[in-house]
Amino acid sequence: MMNGLMDTIKVFFNGVSIFFVLYLIGYSTFLFLAVVVGSSTLYRTKQRIRLKNVLEENYYVPVSIIVPAYNEELTVAETVRSLLALDYKVYEIIVVDDGSKDETSQTLIDAFGMQPICRPIRRQVECQPEEFIYTALDRKVPLTLVRKRNGGKADALNMGINVSQFPYFICIDADSVLQYDSLKEIVRPVLEDDNVVAVGGSIRPCNGVELENGRVKKYNLPSNLLACMQVLEYDRSFLAARILFDKFNGSMIISGAFGLFKKETVIACGGYDRTTMGEDMELVVKLHEFCASNDLTYRIRYATEAICWTQVPERLHDLCTQRRRWHLGLFQSMTRHRAMFANPNYGPVSFISYLYFLLYELLSPYIEVFGVLTILLAFWVDLINIPFMILFFIIYAVFGSVLSLTAFFSRIHTIDLKISFSDGVKAVLLCLLEVTCLRFVTAFTRATAFRGYRKKKLQWGKIERRKINLK
Amino acid sequence: MNVETLIYAYLAICTSMIVFNCACVFVLRSWDKALLKSSSRMEAAVVKQIRHIRSGEPVDEAHKAFLRKKLVRTNSLQAFDEALERLMETEPEEAGAYIPEICPIFSYLAMENRYSNPMKLTYFAYVIRKYRIIEGRPIPVIMELLLELLQEPSLYCRENALQAIYSAGDCGYVLRALRTVDENSRFHHAKLLTDGLLTFCGDRQELAQTLWDAFDDFSVSMRVVILDFIRFGGVDRKEELLMLLADSSSDDEIRFSCIRYFGKYPCKRAYPLLIDFVERSGQRRWEYAAIAASALASYQQDRTVDVLKKALSSSNWYVRFNAARSLEHFQLTYLELSDVMESNDRYAREILQYQMNLKKAEQEKEAMPV
Numbered sequence: 130m131m132n133g134l135m136d137t138i139k140v141f142f143n144g145v146s147i148f149f150v151l152y153l154i155g156y157s158t159f160l161f162l163a164v165v166v167g168s169s170t171l172y173r174t175k176q177r178i179r180l181k182n183v184l185e186e187n188y189y190v191p192v193s194i195i196v197p198a199y200n201e202e203l204t205v206a207e208t209v210r211s212l213l214a215l216d217y218k219v220y221e222i223i224v225v226d227d228g229s230k231d232e233t234s235q236t237l238i239d240a241f242g243m244q245p246i247c248r249p250i251r252r253q254v255e256c257q258p259e260e261f262i263y264t265a266l267d268r269k270v271p272l273t274l275v276r277k278r279n280g281g282k283a284d285a286l287n288m289g290i291n292v293s294q295f296p297y298f299i300c301i302d303a304d305s306v307l308q309y310d311s312l313k314e315i316v317r318p319v320l321e322d323d324n325v326v327a328v329g330g331s332i333r334p335c336n337g338v339e340l341e342n343g344r345v346k347k348y349n350l351p352s353n354l355l356a357c358m359q360v361l362e363y364d365r366s367f368l369a370a371r372i373l374f375d376k377f378n379g380s381m382i383i384s385g386a387f388g389l390f391k392k393e394t395v396i397a398c399g400g401y402d403r404t405t406m407g408e409d410m411e412l413v414v415k416l417h418e419f420c421a422s423n424d425l426t427y428r429i430r431y432a433t434e435a436i437c438w439t440q441v442p443e444r445l446h447d448l449c450t451q452r453r454r455w456h457l458g459l460f461q462s463m464t465r466h467r468a469m470f471a472n473p474n475y476g477p478v479s480f481i482s483y484l485y486f487l488l489y490e491l492l493s494p495y496i497e498v499f500g501v502l503t504i505l506l507a508f509w510v511d512l513i514n515i516p517f518m519i520l521f522f523i524i525y526a527v528f529g530s531v532l533s534l535t536a537f538f539s540r541i542h543t544i545d546l547k548i549s550f551s552d553g554v555k556a557v558l559l560c561l562l563e564v565t566c567l568r569f570v571t572a573f574t575r576a577t578a579f580r581g582y583r584k585k586k587l588q589w590g591k592i593e594r595r596k597i598n599l600k
Numbered sequence: 601m602n603v604e605t606l607i608y609a610y611l612a613i614c615t616s617m618i619v620f621n622c623a624c625v626f627v628l629r630s631w632d633k634a635l636l637k638s639s640s641r642m643e644a645a646v647v648k649q650i651r652h653i654r655s656g657e658p659v660d661e662a663h664k665a666f667l668r669k670k671l672v673r674t675n676s677l678q679a680f681d682e683a684l685e686r687l688m689e690t691e692p693e694e695a696g697a698y699i700p701e702i703c704p705i706f707s708y709l710a711m712e713n714r715y716s717n718p719m720k721l722t723y724f725a726y727v728i729r730k731y732r733i734i735e736g737r738p739i740p741v742i743m744e745l746l747l748e749l750l751q752e753p754s755l756y757c758r759e760n761a762l763q764a765i766y767s768a769g770d771c772g773y774v775l776r777a778l779r780t781v782d783e784n785s786r787f788h789h790a791k792l793l794t795d796g797l798l799t800f801c802g803d804r805q806e807l808a809q810t811l812w813d814a815f816d817d818f819s820v821s822m823r824v825v826i827l828d829f830i831r832f833g834g835v836d837r838k839e840e841l842l843m844l845l846a847d848s849s850s851d852d853e854i855r856f857s858c859i860r861y862f863g864k865y866p867c868k869r870a871y872p873l874l875i876d877f878v879e880r881s882g883q884r885r886w887e888y889a890a891i892a893a894s895a896l897a898s899y900q901q902d903r904t905v906d907v908l909k910k911a912l913s914s915s916n917w918y919v920r921f922n923a924a925r926s927l928e929h930f931q932l933t934y935l936e937l938s939d940v941m942e943s944n945d946r947y948a949r950e951i952l953q954y955q956m957n958l959k960k961a962e963q964e965k966e967a968m969p970v
Contacts, residue, residue: 150606154606157610161613164617168620168624172624175628176719177719177756179678180674180678180719180720180722180723180726181722181723181726181760182719182722182723182754182756182757182760183756184755184756184759184792185726185760185763186763186795186796186799188789188791188792188795190791244961246954246957246958246961247950247953247954247957248954249947249950249951249954251917264958264961266958266961266962266965267965319789320755320789320791320792321755321787321789322787323787323789324787520607521607524607524610524611527611527614528610528613528614531614531617531618532617534617534618534621535617535620535621538621538624538625539621539624542624542625542628
């Protein structure tokens with residue numbers, strides 16, 4: 130009887146180990162490919178710019194910048210000021226106050242001397258009604274403030290689309306700052322290819338960075354360790370992976386912090402979904418589905434040089450809130466568009482990108498928790514090779530760390546940022562901590578993301594804000 | 601394959617990544633240092649030749665030979681570019697006089713064409729344009745190379761080549777360039793082409809005539825580019841464009857461009873056509889009525905006001921919006937607009953009121969002390 134049970138457990142462990150070896154091979158290979166492709170693309174881009182393979186003349190595609198804001202009185206005026214200083218000629222700024230409980234609207238009205246105006250709105254996508262509209266005409270570009278009834282971020286973005294005048298719109302977060310040349314850079318793929326319907330910008334943590342007129346004056350790694358680890362994580366997981374997906378039109382996410390969209394196509398597919406928490410990912414997946422099912426030739430691009438500086442959480446609680454939200458958004462987007470999975474009509478995005486997000490993003494926290502439980506069980510029945518397990522874990526940590534560092538240093542060197550020696554050492558030490566500790570914390574957070582889902586599903590995700598270091 | 605082999609494989613990958621990182625840092629730093637050193641040497645050599653020019657002597661043959669030997673390498677060309685850029689800032693006149701002297705070097709470089717890839721050729725085209733090497737003197741061997749570059753897949757390569765061709769100021773070469781781009785299946789944004797044509801260094805009227813003579817040979821999208829160039833370039837082609845506008849068999853996009861032209865350059869004979877586009881919008885694509893409503897802002901007459909007031913009740917947002925903007929442009933009094941403002945059509949009222957408020961706010965802004 131005992132022997133039979135032991136045999137069953139052995140068979141189980143055998144199956145589990147084969148699964149995990151395959152799972153980790155898949156993940157490591159993806160990570161390796163992403164970092165190699167990402168780094169080489171960054172170096173090639175540097176070479177391209179060095180040899181003036183750029184559009185030297187000032188070509189402008191008119192764009193509307195939409196800034197959805199909710200309780201952003203602390204940062205919104207600074208954000209708008211930084212937008213007004215951008216090196217671009219034809220654009221407008223639309224701030225949509227989604228029924229804030231603080232003085233977001235009044236702060237803007239006072240800061241920019243805005244005047245009330247009765248403006249008819251062409252409702253092309255659904256959104257809550259407006260309460261008032263203010264405008265400022267004495268600025269470099271038109272600035273509009275729309276205060277509307279609370280409806281969530283997607284609803285605010287839809288209002289922005291309705292109010293916007295130009296054929297392309299950009300969505301940015303109210304606590305983000307665009308680099309001075311970011312509009313030129315994010316528009317570049319549109320000039321290169323008429324079929325581009327969306328372009329994702331490159332999001333970089335601004336904690337520790339000193340910005341002056343949209344330019345980096347001083348680059349330091351954040352003094353806060355949690356923020357510092359996120360800098361490394363952003364480079365490995367987001368920058369490198371998105372460059373890889375871009376190679377085969379497989380991007381499934383354009384961050385809500387900075388993305389450009391063709392308004393006509395977004396309206397045709399119904400605008401932002403107001404019932405999801407991850408409206409940014411949902412829109413991109415919907416664009417894939419809409420364009421492919423209507424036989425439209427389309428491209429969704431990623432612009433590495435279009436840089437948006439954003440604050441990353443400095444408190445563990447804020448980080449967990451943010452990751453929980455991201456995970457729920459991921460779940461909603463993937464389940465709503467599950468018809469895309471392994472469907473040849475949608476091309477590589479349905480096989481490669483969807484599979485990656487399913488296995489290594491959506492299911493990974495559960496798989497990782499299952500792995501930990503299996504290790505505990507193996508301890509209990511004394512079926513674990515502890516030295517081998519430790520060796521395997523060290524190799525995994527070193528591998529992940531080296532890839533993080535490669536992505537990080539590639540970015541630093543290719544955009545001519547200078548970091549101090551102590552920051553270099555800090556990056557080396559913290560990448561190990563990020564792979565061995567932070568990763569498991571975020572995995573646990575994501576595994577428990579569904580707690581309180583019904584209650585929080587349409588709320589704005591808030592983290593503690595600080596004023597960005599602008600001059 | 602056992603797990604140990606896999607682990608060793610990943611360790612090897614880790615090691616190679618670390619080596620890659622270190623190599624990149626080393627290569628990038630040494631590149632920058634070498635470029636700085638090389639450009640300083642180039643600068644000294646060019647300064648010496650500038651002194652010769654200042655004292656009325658020609659550029660040394662030895663210097664030309666030196667450039668011929670060096671500039672076939674992109675790194676040296678880049679160092680030369682940096683050196684010349686610095687001199688253009690500090691001694692613009694002398695450096696400007698030096699450039700025509702070294703033009704034959706660039707003919708030689710074009711003939712040799714030893715730049716190994718399109719990225720380097722793009723850079724060569726950039727330098728040609730930047731220092732106006734061929735301005736007013738289209739050197740055939742360089743022009744032929746630039747025309748060849750228009751076949752390249754890289755947008756930057758094509759665009760730099762086009763910019764260099766425009767800088768030569770030769771209409772014939774521009775025509776050939778546009779034909780090449782038009783026949784090429786690769787996408788080249790119309791905005792880049794139109795704005796590029798406007799940088800043409802020769803006689804704009806002559807270019808417009810050359811392009812017009814070949815107008816029918818081009819595709820619709822390229823014809824629209826030419827029409828936009830005529831519009832933004834201030835070229836008078838009213839008669840020809842009127843014929844295109846009146847011809848219902850012309851492509852819609854071409855006619856839209858003609859309507860915009862007559863919005864910028866009013867023409868009595870175009871007026872009835874514009875009125876017709878707004879009045880009988882239901883029979884055509886809505887864009888005709890919307891663009892014509894905007895163009896009518898340049899034709900202030902009682903009839904225009906009546907037609908635009910009716911257009912305020914159009915079912916199309918853009919027609920209403922443009923009609924309101926044109927009416928506001930006429931600066932009519934409330935009394936003159938009372939039939940709209942007191943009508944039952946809320947959409948018409950709101951859009952007109954918005955344009956009037958906007959105008960008022962703009963006037964207040966202008967009246968404010970600086």
